[in-house]
Amino acid sequence: QVQLVESGGGLVQPGGSLRLSCSASGNIVTIFTMGWYRQEPGKQRELVALANSGGSTHYADSVKGRFTISRDNAKNTVYLQLDSLKPEDTAVFYCYSIIRSGTTRDYKPYWGQGTQVTVSS
Numbered sequence: 061q062v063q064l065v066e067s068g069g070g071l072v073q074p075g076g077s078l079r080l081s082c083s084a085s086g087n088i089v090t091i092f093t094m095g096w097y098r099q100e101p102g103k104q105r106e107l108v109a110l111a112n113s114g115g116s117t118h119y120a121d122s123v124k125g126r127f128t129i130s131r132d133n134a135k136n137t138v139y140l141q142l143d144s145l146k147p148e149d150t151a152v153f154y155c156y157s158i159i160r161s162g163t164t165r166d167y168k169p170y171w172g173q174g175t176q177v178t179v180s181s
Contacts, residue, residue: 061163062086062170064155069175076179077143082155082172084136087162094131094138098151098177105154109140123149145179153177 068080084091095110095118109129110118117129128141138155155172 062088062159062161064157064170064172066153066155066172066175069153069177071178071180072145073181074145074147074179076145077141078145078177080140080142080153080175080177082138082157084157084159084170088136088159089162089165090160090167091133091136091157092160092167093156093158095129095156096138096140097154097156098149099154099174100151108153110156111138142177145177147179149177150179151177 063086064082064084066080066082068078072078093110093112096108097105098108099105108120108123109127111129111131126144130139152174154174157170158167159170160167
């Protein structure tokens with residue numbers, strides 16, 4: 061089974077920074093897209109940032125200029141650097157990836173378990 065595991069969440073003051081990590085493991089053949097979503101209680105999960113295998117990136121307008129996504133393909137890991145954090149950034153952040161596994165032999169979406177980011181004074 062393919063598994064995504066996030067880490068790096070925590071409590072930070074407004075204007076502060078965090079660095080989230082997500083590592084993929086399991087029966088992986090190819091990783092296409094890796095990225096991050098976030099979700100507040102009672103709200104829809106929303107896209108934060110994506111990075112494809114070719115190096116292109118996409119950011120939600122609400123985080124553009126404040127968050128930076130990067131990948132270490134040798135480690136099957138994606139990072140999200142969160143700077144200039146605001147209270148409204150508070151959410152569970154979920155790693156997301158489109159992966160071709162040796163089991164399915166097809167690209168499918170996978171989700172991590174989530175890591176809590178809380179921005180508060």
